[in-house]
Amino acid sequence: MGIEIRPATTADRDAIWEIFREVIEPGDTYAFDPAMPREDALAFWMQPAAQVYVAERDAKILGSYFLKPNQPGLGAHVANAGYMVTPTARGLGIGRAMGEHSLTEARRLGFRAMQFNFVVATNEPAVKLWKQLGFEIVATLPGAFRHLSRGYVDAYVMYRSLVDG
Amino acid sequence: MGIEIRPATTADRDAIWEIFREVIEPGDTYAFDPAMPREDALAFWMQPAAQVYVAERDAKILGSYFLKPNQPGLGAHVANAGYMVTPTARGLGIGRAMGEHSLTEARRLGFRAMQFNFVVATNEPAVKLWKQLGFEIVATLPGAFRHLSRGYVDAYVMYRSLVDG
Numbered sequence: 001m002g003i004e005i006r007p008a009t010t011a012d013r014d015a016i017w018e019i020f021r022e023v024i025e026p027g028d029t030y031a032f033d034p035a036m037p038r039e040d041a042l043a044f045w046m047q048p049a050a051q052v053y054v055a056e057r058d059a060k061i062l063g064s065y066f067l068k069p070n071q072p073g074l075g076a077h078v079a080n081a082g083y084m085v086t087p088t089a090r091g092l093g094i095g096r097a098m099g100e101h102s103l104t105e106a107r108r109l110g111f112r113a114m115q116f117n118f119v120v121a122t123n124e125p126a127v128k129l130w131k132q133l134g135f136e137i138v139a140t141l142p143g144a145f146r147h148l149s150r151g152y153v154d155a156y157v158m159y160r161s162l163v164d165g
Numbered sequence: 166m167g168i169e170i171r172p173a174t175t176a177d178r179d180a181i182w183e184i185f186r187e188v189i190e191p192g193d194t195y196a197f198d199p200a201m202p203r204e205d206a207l208a209f210w211m212q213p214a215a216q217v218y219v220a221e222r223d224a225k226i227l228g229s230y231f232l233k234p235n236q237p238g239l240g241a242h243v244a245n246a247g248y249m250v251t252p253t254a255r256g257l258g259i260g261r262a263m264g265e266h267s268l269t270e271a272r273r274l275g276f277r278a279m280q281f282n283f284v285v286a287t288n289e290p291a292v293k294l295w296k297q298l299g300f301e302i303v304a305t306l307p308g309a310f311r312h313l314s315r316g317y318v319d320a321y322v323m324y325r326s327l328v329d330g
Contacts, residue, residue, distance in 0.1 A: 033238030071283060073198030074311045075320070112317075115306065117282065118236060139304030139322050141280065146239045152277075155240070157304050157322055 003097045008052040008064060013042055015061035016054065020045060023084045027148030029123045030082075034148065045082070051105065055085075055094050062089040065098045067105055070115050079111035079162075095126070099133050106162055113161050120145045121154040135160040168262045173217040173229060178207055180226035181219065185210060188249045192313030194288045195247075199313065210247070216270065220250075220259050227254040230263045232270055235280045244276035244327075260291070264298050271327055278326050285310045286319040300325040 008016065020041045024032045032041070045066055046052050055063035063085040070080035081102050085094045106114050116135065119126055127137075135158040143152035173181065185206045189197045197206070210231055211217050220228035228250040235245035246267050250259045271279050281300065284291055292302075300323040308317035 027239055031236040031238055031240035036238070071196040071309070073196055073201070074192055074313070075196035075283060075309055077311060078306070078309050112308065113306075115309070118240060138306065139324075141243070141278075141303065141322075141324060142326065143277065144236070144240055144243050144280070146242060148239070157306075159304075159306060161307065 002057050003092075003094055004056045005053050005098060005101045006056070008046070008054045012054050012061060012064075013046070016045060016052075016064045017042055019061070019064055019084050019086045022087050027146075028150075029120050029126065030084075031118060031145060051109070053098070053101065053105075055098050057089075057092070057094070062086050062092070063094040063098055065102055067102050067109070069111075070117070077110070077112045079106045079109075079114040080117065081106070081114060090125075095129055096133075099129060103133065103160075103162070112163050113159060115160075116156075116158040118144070119156040119158050120147065121156055122147060122150060127156065127158075130158050130160075133160070167222050168257075168259055169221045170218050170263060170266045171221070173211070173219045177219050177226060177229075178211070181210060181217075181229045182207055184226070184229055184249050184251045187252050192311075193315075194285050194291065195249075196283060196310060216274070218263070218266065218270075220263050222254075222257070222259070227251050227257070228259040228263055230267055232267055232274070234276075235282070242275070242277045244271045244274075244279040245282065246271070246279060255290075260294055261298075264294060268298065268325075268327070277328050278324060280325075281321075281323040283309070284321040284323050285312065286321055287312060287315060292321065292323075295323050295325075298325070 050066040050068040065083040067081045069076035070078045137156045138159045139157035141155045144155040147153045215231040215233040230248040232246045234241035302321045303324045304322035306320045309320040312318045
């Protein structure tokens with residue numbers, strides 16, 4: 001596959017922003033305002049509490065993900081993560097490679113579980129991928145996402161234990 | 166009951182911090198690090214996106230809650246809120262009064278639903294109150310809270326629609 005995943009550096013900010021901008025623009029997968037400014041986007045994605053990674057193929061950055069505690073202090077043993085793949089590179093296995101990488105990293109960092117707070121129900125490739133990687137839908141949030149072309153659609157909370165196998 | 170609920174002002178910061186400190190100290194209801202510094206606590210509770218209120222009785226502040234969007238942009242029509250009552254004033258109906266007030270305020274502000282992301286399952290008075298106010302448990306997050314005296318316990322996601330009755 002030739003996909004390499006490595007920690008992001010400040011030199012990757014332009015590439016990450018380009019992916020972020022393209023992914024949020026249609027308003028179909030992430031709740032971020034499609035007009036979110038670059039600095040706000042990078043401040044969120046590369047926040048101090050997060051580990052940030054990029055996925056490269058042929059030395060080109062095609063995806064990025066962050067990994068961080070989902071809650072502070074007494075909930076910080078459950079990880080949260082977000083993943084983006086540049087639209088022109090979909091279907092190449094980059095999301096799956098980042099998902100698998102993030103589960104390994106989360107275990108290495110000592111997290112006991114991973115939780116996604118807001119998987120848009122109509123984002124079927126994402127829902128399918130997370131199920132294949134062991135996540136379960138633990139909640140359906142009715143109409144919680146205002147899909148820019150479909151209107152109000154559900155979002156899922158998905159959860160996966162990282163302990164006892 | 167004589168409970169008055171009003172918007173908080175910067176003059177209420179000391180009272181809010183005192184309640185916050187007392188509520189998080191036992192590590193049994195909120196994920197915040199029990200040693201969270203004052204400035205971090207107030208920066209979270211009184212964040213720019215939040216409406217903040219205090220509950221008074223006999224001109225003494227006994228509780229506070231915030232109301233804010235649970236997600237940015239395309240998820241900002243679902244509210245999130247957090248509530249704290251000073252431990253010595255429990256059982257006086259202050260939590261219930263704030264809960265009812267927050268539902269009215271959320272509707273007034275145009276929110277379509279309200280979501281609690283992390284209700285500790287062993288916090289039975291809170292779970293009971295939110296059920297009485299129309300919230301449903303939509304997810305159980307296994308072991309997601311590290312209760313300081315009981316160890317890992319579940320947390321709930323609770324949700325309530327604010328439209329169509």
